Structure formats: structure tokens, C-alpha cells
Amino acid sequence: MNEKVKQLSQEIESFVATSQEQLEEYRLKFIGRKNVIADLFAEMRNVPNEEKKAFGQAVNDLKTQAKEKFQRLIDALNDSGGGVEEYPDLTLPPITGEFGSIHPLSATRNRFIQIFERIGFNVSTGPEIEDDWHNFTALNFPENHPAREMQDTFFIEKNPDIALRTHTSSVQIRVMETEKPPIRTLSPGRVFRNEAISARAHCVFHQMEGLYVDKGVSFADLKQTLYHFAKEMFSKETQIRFRPSFFPFTEPSAEIDISCQICHGDGCNICKHTGWVEIGGSGMVDPNVLENCGIDSKVYSGFAFGMGIERITMLRYGIKDLRLFTENDIRFLRQFNAL
Template sequence: MLERLQELHDEAVTKIAAAQSRKELEDIRVAYLGKKGPITEVMKGMGRLSAEEKPVVGQKANEVRQSVQKLIEEKEGTLKRAEVQKQLEEESLDVTLPGRPVPKGSRHPLTSVVETIEDVFIGMGFQVAEGPEVETDYYNFESLNLPKHHPARDMQDTFFVTQDLLLRTQTSPVQTRTMEKHEGRGPVKIICPGKVYRRDEDDATHSHQFMQIEGLVVGEGIRMSDLKGIFEAFVKSYFGEDRDIRLRPSFFPFTEPSAELDISCAICGGSGCRTCKGTGWIEVLGSGMVHPNVLEMGGFDPEVYSGFAFGMGVERFAMLKYGIDDIRHFYTNDTRFLSQFTHE
């Protein structure tokens, strides 16, 4: 049996050395080391040996198996390296060719505008607050001094999910929710960016979905002059030091008194042109002192606290900043339009 094991070892060594492929090498492994191979057959016949012969033959069989297995592994490594080298030679790569540039993405212009506005107000001590886009009728209307059947609701006709749930028409509900969290203790100083929805006809200046940034300041002794000071700092930071502002009386159910904020026209410098319709001013946002009813529903005592609020359309500010004439450009995902803002 010892002689037979040595013969099998020598045969395997010769065949392994002559193998030209990994498939041929696998066939040799199965032929010699498999369950039906000759080495296994020799080991099965060890039952006929004497007690003195068994350990000798067993040790020799293990040595042969281990030697053959090692030679197969070494040969397989040699064949693998040869295959890789052949592939490299046949599939050579010309590294001198110029690379193909990968186009870079960029922030959406609306995202850039939101981040810019946030930076300005954070620099003035504001915090950024967010809330759900699907709101209850209470937070979207009633808590903002718009009870059921109030005629001002018609201007904010929206999409109802159920009788009481709707897609918010403004980010003002975040203001009420924030005041409730403060439990009647000031100060509150926040801006609320986010998407809002109204059942508007889509045209160059209107969309059924758009973005707003609203602001709220509540504290003791807050006055209209504080609101004007905030606006002056913001407008000069966002539009430039040469821009002037004015507050024009208006009406909003949730503020009293209310005012529209106008900025001087950048095209004509305030002298009047087609862009500003000859007035020299462009309306940019609505604002006012928080109505006592809104303060009370938010948990604040209107006899102690006062505040101001404002709301701006992000698309409008982006259109004014970049000279865009159609709001629909922001939502068509046209890369020809978006690629103009890669520097943002």
C-alpha cells in the first residue's frame, strides 16, 4: 500500500505540472482526492492491515493527500496569474487618453434662496422651525383668527384630505405650534420655511405648490419699529445696500395693523419703469403686528406680550434675484434652466 500511495503521488505531481487550465486542474483534484479517487480507495482497504501497519499507511496517505492538495493550490495560483497577465495584454488601456468629465450637480435655485435667507435671519438671532405639511383646519385657519366661514378663507382655497385635514396653505401653523410649545413664556424668534399648497391656476406667477418663509417674533414691548428694523437689515443683506424699503398699509386676518413691504426697483432705481409698473417700488411680502386673538390662541397673554409676523414667497424672491420671468421654470426639472445656477 505504501508503494501504491507513492505511485499515485508521483502520477498526480506529473499531471499537475502539465495542467494548462484551471478546469484541467479541477479534474485532477477530483480524480485523485475525490470520494471515488484511488487515494480514498487505498484508505478504505486499511481495514485488512495489522495494527502495526495501520498507523504507518494512514500517515503516508495523509502526507500524499496534503502534498497533492498543496501542489494543486500552487498550480492554481500560477494559472490565475497567467490568465490575468494575458487579459492585461489583450485588453490594454491607453492611459494617455483624456478623461471624460463628469458633470457636477448643484443646489436647486430655490434651495439656495432658502439657505441664503435662513443665514441672514439666523445671523439676527432667529431659529429655524418646521411643521407638518398636512395640517388640521384648526392650526391652518382657526388658530390664525380665521374661523369657519370667514370670507378671507376664499383667498386660500386649498386641497382637503378629509373634512378636517388639509394641505397647509401657509407655514403660519408652525408659528402657533411653536407658541404652544413655549407655554405662554417668551421670547419667541423663529422663521418657518417650507412648502405650501393652494388651488391656484398655474401660470407665469402662480403655482398650486410653492414655498414660503414666515417669521414670528413675540416678546414684551415688541413694536412696529422693530419689524421695520428687521426688514431694513434683511433687504440690504439680500438685495444690496442700495435698496430702500417702505411699509404700505394692508389687511391680514392674523395681524393688526398689517403692512405690505415694498422694495425700491433695481431696474429703474425708483424712478419708475415697466418692471415696477411705473411706481418705483416692488411688493415682496406681507407683515404686521400679531393679532391679540392669535397670541391668545397660542397661549400668550396679549396684555403682556406683543409681536410681529411676516411671510414671503421663496419663488418670488428667487425671481427677483435672478431675473426669472416664469415660476414654472422652478418645477419642470429642465437641466438647461438648472445648469445656470451651478455657481450657487
């Protein structure tokens, strides 16, 4: 048995590899899972008990020798240039890398920010889990307002005063509490409402809200700001209209409609065959909201607006089902590789 060990040791030491094929031959014989050294360990049961210790030590030394020799063969082959081709095969076809793309929602968010930054707005963010003060009370929501009920808001079960924010207006409250006018800020972010998921609605979506507070701010400033936004986001031909509405945190308030970018006024399922699509709400900041944030409503006034980023993205790219944004269908996402 010891003679076999010596024979393998000599074979290992004298082995020469001048190519990858010979190196692989060595690896399979002495290093691989079913190598000749492993066979020696299997024959341990046939060795007399008084010789097992010495035989085991000899086989272990042989195993170490085989591994060290393998590394020397690799180094020698690389030094000689046999490990890799000196010149690549220029006739092989190129490997084209697949580049990722910006998600359409992110592209629209970035465009929002770009448009408003040019007219002096900055960006503010806040927590997605909010307290009752910032999400409702400071925004002039009465205690019995329907938005406080479970059908609209995801409340934290063990604490009814904590909820997933239903709008990014809560960020505007935080800004007004910590900054002094003039204030021009955008509040993009994810919001949550307990709604049925459909082609036009989702329980998780994104909003972009804007706030401007200063001396002498009027509704005319709001209208001109949104006119500017619509022309820049869509096209110079885009029409915009305001419809009187009600929001607890603005007075007067108005819904914002633009001419449908998908059917161009002919009527489709997105505009409900009216030629107009609602993109958000707006209005003059209610004096109570300013006072709640420590801003003197007799000196300062302001306007606010809010839009769904999904709705704007659907109009911008002609997408007719809001659920596509969250299904991660690679076929859908590949359509935006140019973004």
C-alpha cells in the same frame, strides 16, 4: 458521443490564455450562449434511451469543468498582469465629472436662514397636512373668511377640517403652543393654494415666515428687521416701503414692497411697470392669536412676516417666469452651477 465529450474535456484542461483575446476566445467557445457544450445537449435526442442518463451527467460535468477552468484562467491572467494594463495610457483625454448644483430655490432658502440666524432666529418646521385649528382658527380667521372656501384651499375630501396648509403660519402656532417667549423663529416650507398656474403664480410654492415674540416688541423692530433683510438679500441700494393692509392674524398689518431688482425702477412685467415689487406681508401679531396659543398678550407682543421664496428668487436672479422652478429643464438648472 462519449469520445467527443472526452475530447472537449482534454481541450478545456489544456487550454492556456496569456491575453484578454485568448480568454475571450475560450469564453465564446465553452461558456458563451452558443458554445460547443450546448451543442452536445442538443444532440441528446440521438442518444439511445438507456444511455441518456449517463450521457447527460457527463455533459453536465463537462459544463462545470468549463466554468471552473474559465475562472482559473481569469485568476492566472490577473496574477500575471495581463488582465489590466500595468500603466494607464497618459495620452488619453481626461474624463471630466459633471457636478450637480444647488437649486435656486434652495440657495435662496439657505440665504434666508443665514441672514436671520445672525440676528438670533432659529428654524422650525411642521406638517404639510394641517387641521383647521392650526391653519385657520388659531390665526384669527373668522368662520366665513374667504380663505376657508374651496377656491383658495385644498381640503381633504372626507374630512373638511383637514387641509393642505395654505401658509407656514401654522408652524408658528405650533411653536407658540410649545415654547415660552422670547421666541425668534423662521418657518420655511412648501404650501398649497388652489390657484391658476401662470408666470407669477402656482398652486404649489414655498414660503418663509418669521416670528418674534417678547416683551416690548414694536412695529419699529419689525421695520428695522426687514430693512436689514432687504439690504443683505439684495444690495445696500435696495429701497423698501410698507403699505397698510389687512391680515386676520396681525394688527396693524402692512404689505412689504422693495424696489424692483430686475428693471431698477424703469418698469417691467415683474413690477407691473411701477418700479416696486411686493415681496410679502407683515404686521404685529394680533393679541387674539397670542391668547389662542396661551401667551399673555398684556405682557408680550410680537411681529410676524411672510414671503414667497419663489418671488425672492425671481428678483435675486432676474427670472421672469415662476414655472421654470418646477419644469426641471436642465438648460435652466445648468445656469446655476456656480451656486
